Amino acid sequence: MPELPEVETIVRELRSEIVEKTILSCQIPKESYLRGQEVDTFAAAVTGKTVTALDRRGKYIIWRFAEGGGTLSHLGMTGKYVKLSPETESPKHTVARLGFGEFDLILEDARRFGRLLYFDRESEVLPLQKMGAEPFSPEFNGAYILEQFKNRKRAVKELLLDQTIIAGLGNIYASEILFRAKLHPLKSGETIDASQAEELVSHTRKVLEEAIAHNGTTISDYKRVDEKSGEFQNFLQVYDKEGQPCPICGDSIKRIVTGGRSAYYCERCQKKQQ
């Protein structure tokens, strides 16, 4: 569900609620939600721990504890956090429930594509080791894109979604970035030149900045903490707009499938050649 701007929004909201607070209880109803960790092990590891920081890396949320160690949370497609009073019954798709005293924090995930895991050392967490460049870091620049896309015949849309290259982009923003950069989603990675790489970098940062400023995109079921919605869906130019006019030239927006995912684009504005 959520991409970088949505996760960033959730982290900022969650931070103000739980940093400096202590986890008093932990219930995990669905064992399969943990990556190879036992429910009891996880619960024992986090119970009694005080949250010192909450950070984002790509689409992951990283909890850090005063006592050392931490928790990695990925929301998959449908994960969301909701604060409830301790008396309220858990919603249907609750995958974790953490008691903080005055409120309980519920993690819901209908499709259960998300994951939760406790770690002693962050450096040993595999998904984080393989993570690509953060879009707002200096490491993410034109030269980096050129290096990463070199000899890659794969469609640029698929390369943008590769988390080992760029951390945090998902299906909505990949289409929006390519539209702004005037690049066809099926353009082969190795054909991207230096100025196109620079365009990709600047438009990636710009789209993500704008989306964060609008608290992310709510299309079907992405919700911020406590069921609040984002507003960036009002500024999307191509995503999910098949058949609607291109905001630049008026041509009809097309949908194609690449890498098993929908890509939306304008045939006239986004060129595969050159």
Add this chain to the structure above:
DNA sequence: AGCGGAACCTGTCGGC
């Protein structure tokens, strides 16, 4: 190594 496709899940929406 890199690529395409399937698998993991549940919910929703549109067509017949």
Add this chain to the structure above:
DNA sequence: TGCCGACAGGTTCCGC
């Protein structure tokens, strides 16, 4: 109204 297929902000695994 009901059934059925297509599709959904993601990741990972498997075979070629």
